[in-house]
Amino acid sequence: MRMAVKGIGVTGGFGCGVAALSAALENGISPMEGITVPSAQGPLQLPAFRAPTERLEEFVPKRSLRRIDHYSRMGLLGAYLAIQDAGLLGSDLSRLGVVIASGYGATATTFSFLDSIIGDGDICASPTHFANSVHNSAAANISIMLGAKGPSLTVSQFDMSVPSALMSARQWLAEGRVEAVLFGAIDELSDLIGYLWHRQRGPQRDRPISPLNADEESSVIGEGAAFLLLTREDESGGYCAIDSVETGSLYQGRLALPEDALLVLGADGRKELGARYRDTIQANSRVACYASLYGSMPAAAAFDLACAALVLQNGSAYRIPGAAGCAMDGTAAALETDRIFAVRLAEANEYAKTTLSRL
Amino acid sequence: MTHPWPVAITGLGCICAAGTNLDDCMEALYSGRRAPAPSSRFTSDHPIKNPVFEVTGFCEPPELLRTSALGLQAAREAIADAGLDEETLRSLRVGVCVGTTVGSAMNNEQFCRDYRAGLDPDLAPIERILRSNPAAVIARAFELTGPCQTVVNACASGTDAVGLAASWIRGGICDIVIAGGADELGRITYNGFISLMITDDSPCKPFDKNRKGLNLGEGAGMLVLESEEVRARRGKEARSFLLGYGSACDAHHLTAPKPDGEGLRYAIAEALSCSATPTESIAFVNAHGTGTPDNDRVESRVLADLLPGVPFLSTKGYTGHTLGAAGAIEAVFTVACLERGRVPGNAGFSTPDPELGGTPVEGCLEISGTVALSESLAFGGNNSVIILGKRGAV
16 A cells, blocks of 8 residues: 655754755755753753744644644644645644654653753652653643544654654554544754763764764764644545555665665664664665754654655756765765665664555 | 554564563463562652552663663563564564653753762763654664654553554554663652652542542563564464544643543544444443543543443553553453453452442452453543454454
């Protein structure tokens, strides 16, 4: 069964909405913002891609957002934009399925809950923060706001969250459980996530990511939400089709990838993963990767899918920001294939490949 | 729905406060034995120490979260029960689908405490979280090549993981899926649930008039789901079959069930429909039955409407509420009860509540039916239902 991508909703370092993502792809650049996180050495300045949520007020009255945290706001904005892009705003969404992928969940609220305990004692634990720290809080808020009463699923598989969740979304459609799935990925940049990134990755440099350079660390942390409105393929068109989703682990052998398709890689400047991509992807492959526009985060895999959908719709690939001069120079030429493989590798031997094609 | 065929369950594993393997758990349930007590593993500032259901005699290795270690232990039991060796597992496309609530949360309290105090804390606790994704831990331990999924649908996670795993088998994605749920007890969830004022400071009393709330528990339940092709090739008899799965969202409130149980009604209807099971075939319901006033009221009323007269019980009186593990543990118990033709009494129940839709099973009850239903309700408004049939039901 092929799925059709009927709508895209995105917010990330490039801005908000399909037009902003398309513009970033055309221009090959997104603005980086600095964030300041506390550390033992004093405030740390980190480059980062932040996601705006102001446009959410176009869809939801401000007063309804009072108790909704940044994580859920990103998710809600991505959801509404995808619904709007699919032309379904105002439609009956009561049987819509909702599938959310997140590597880390609502981290700022999780830390706020811990703060309430650490700062004021167990007796002062915040019920509001606890309720909103649950991993499926964004899915719940989206379902409540949209009136979506179909099945709801949240998956947290770190870097593999998106392809893993997409596989289940596809099954729901294949089995006829739902007619449409609102599929989205959300990750949030909180102080502690930023601090951990710094501790694990060393000092961050304010320069573009070199996603295909396996010789040095160039990752920049990001946050955002990327949503796709998915249905079974029908006559009414859409951005593209998603033909298949495969995830798993390789303990021996190589990942089989076609030579005639464009590969959209999840490479994002993390040195150790850059080496895995270099070892996995054949040198003559035609590759693209767009993490430089939204940064490193587990949810980036959904942004990769959104970019692949735009590439297929537009019929041409975009140059890879930061790719020049690297060992696997993948400056994407004009697209000569009607298929894209979105490839994601994670630590150890995990892999995912999602096949997208023109409708 | 286009998937009317059942999926075989060939192995079961369970660890919780009732026992460290399935046989011990069932013995405890049938004898009515339970031992909730204040935690021996953590302390709290609260003046009243709420009882919890801890797994005793189990120690996790230092490199893993307790949640993942519990999941791995139950998986080992289920795999052994299925008669699968590691070589066979490596020769097949085997996936892992595990529900949890805390198993992938970046919330190490000591790390945050030190960070907040202006220190540069040791990264070891964070690295432990990052290598303890419950599904990935099981996949790594057995070098499994199939898909991994950690479901974080709050307290419905375990039920959803089992239902989704069956879909992977039916869809030809996997030959075998190890599916279930795992969760550990800890200060964060303990304080969180107390803050919501839905805990009981005495042993929990699901469906009782005087119920005050839940007791937390910990543990894991795992099931081996297997394709008919592989099962036939192995000559392995199924212990039972997953006949149906349904899930729906209330879209109502972050932590409270919808008073009319709309989502649960949808989920039950979907599970019954896709399994083609008539309601009169249901021998019993293993209910969510947390012991909170809201949950038990909504759940019992829905059951009274949709499955009138069908015996129901909650096993949380023996295990506590094991959150993301609960649905999986209860699925395992449901299969074991079908096999034994007997359900245990609903521990903690003594006084009927006229506000509820009925009263649960009070003592051990002989059953003759071959099909049962297990259900979970969760934060976020998630409602999930699976229908299980014993070997002769298919």
